[in-house]
Amino acid sequence: MIPTVHEDEGHRWRARYKLADEEHGHAWGVCTEVEGLFGEPQRxxxxxxxxxxxxxxxxxxxxxxxxxxxxxxxxxxxxxxxxxxxxxxxxxxxxxxxxxxxxxxxxxxxxxxxxxxxxxxxxxxxxxxxxLPSQQSAPPLVLRGLTQGDQLRAALMNGTRRALDLEQAALQIQDDQGEPLTERLLWARVSAWRPSFHGTDLIDLELDGELFTPVPEYARPIWERWFAGPPDTQGAWVGLDTRRRGAWLDLVRERACRRTHRDRPAGHAYELDGRHVTDEPGLYLALGEAVNGPGGYFGGCLAALDDCLRGTFAYAAPATLLWQDAATARKHLSQALTPDGQPYDLFGVVLDLLAEGGMRVTLA
The missing domain is CATH 2.40.30 (Elongation Factor Tu (Ef-tu); domain 3)
Incomplete structure (x- = not known):
């Protein structure tokens, strides 16, 4: 049994990271620090x-x-x-x-x-x-201060190449409030391990970095903000540029997909603050907060928005939406291109989807 918390000098620390076996569901181990989570992915x-x-x-x-x-x-x-x-x-x-x-x-x-x-x-x-890129060795992914699960302890004692290939695993990540935030899939192959200075019976487990795609460095401040927990006020993302709004939206979506949502009764009235809908990530972030509050999710693309309108994301039709400052979205999102370059009106398509999903929209 792996504890979710451990004691250190009278303070109670929660294990932020869990390395879990994807096929069998057991935990290889838990830790509070991962080195190599952020970096530059192969481009x-x-x-x-x-x-x-x-x-x-x-x-x-x-x-x-x-x-x-x-x-x-x-x-x-x-x-x-x-x-x-x-x-x-x-x-x-x-x-x-x-x-x-x-x-x-x-x-x-x-x-x-x-x-x-x-x-x-x-x-x-x-x-x-x-x-073709030049051949460069990727830095390892190191789980520091890891509390070992029984299966990992047995694999390390065995020590054979086959035993140290943990195969497909998920690095599950939770915030400081203990709520699931996101996860990263990887092929976990142990390259080294050693006793950790973090505490007795803890180890630093080194995994082959070639088999892991790091989170881009530009997204690190976004992740660190979300590690503390979800925002308690709307619009915490409005000062970000489009690239970083996309990183924020990724975490909003991944967190939402790991939570259960209770649909509100039909007839609910929503209000969308449209002042900062100047790009596509901003559109979905504003819409998510209009329906589900600060840090809320309600679609990250047209297909996902359509899914959310069908239920399970705190919405039940019919409902109403007052879209404040809609002219901002109309200005920035009306001229879009499909992958093959055909022009279309993204703002208009979103309005049509909302209407088809039972959301009566008033533009203000």
Whole structure:
């Protein structure tokens, strides 16, 4: 039996992290500190030759950037959290990096590719090529001050390569109030372990970092804020830029999916503060707080919003929504692009979805 808390110099500390076996459900161990949780994930790199810009592309480009081939038999390629150093002076090429799951254009693809960020066309190129990354060893994931479960203790005593391959596991994370926050899946392979200075019978367990995708460093302040517990006032996210609003929305969604929600009776009246709905993450954060209060969730994309309107997220139809300062969302979200570059009105689609879900919206 692994305790959820342990005593240290008269203070009661709660174990924030649990490494759990995904297949059998037991806990390998619990700890209060994880080294290597934050870092820089492996990013795909693309060179776009013959780049013809339609907008300046430098720094952070967008959370979802689409590369659309002229060949209509090929689907667009998604590059998440895309960045660029811009177009080097005197060259006709642009370099983009992003999280691409190692997917991209077919090997040897030749042909024009257009690029957009979901709202604006950024430019086009005559040819695109993926740059293979240099081989670099990833830092390990270290669970410090770990209280071992019986299964982990047996695996470490065995010590064989097979025993130390814990296979698919979940690093389950809770906030300082003991409530589930999120989790990260990984293939847990033990590379080393040693006694921990955190206490007697505790160990520092080192896992192979090549098998773990770290949380990006830019999201660290967001996570540290949520470690303390959910916000107690609405709009704690409004001062964030779009990239960090996306990180905030990710935690809102992941936390909500680990909680049970009691639907309110039909006929409830909601009010949405629309002053800061200047981007897509802001739309869903404001909508989530309108329905479920500070830090609340009510969809993170159109499909998720449709699911929430069907119940289980504290909503029951029919209901009413007063959308204050709706002109802000209309200005920023009316001109959007589908993955293949077709224009559509995101603000209008959201209004239609709400209406179909039994939410009567009044724009103010």
């Amino acid at each position: 795909g790199t693309y060179e776009l030759f013959g780049w013809v810009p339609q907008a300046e592309v430098r720094g952070w480009v967008g959370g979802r950037v689409w590369l659309v081939p002229d060949d209509e038999t090929l689907d667009p390629w998604l590059l998440e959290d895309a960045q660029s150093v811009g177009q080097p002076l005197g060259t006709d090429r642009l370099v983009l990096t992003g999280l691409d799951d190692y997917e991209g254009p077919p090997e040897g693809h030749r042909g024009r590719v257009r690029v957009h960020d979901g709202h604006h066309w950024l430019g086009s190129c005559r040819e695109i090529a993926r740059v």
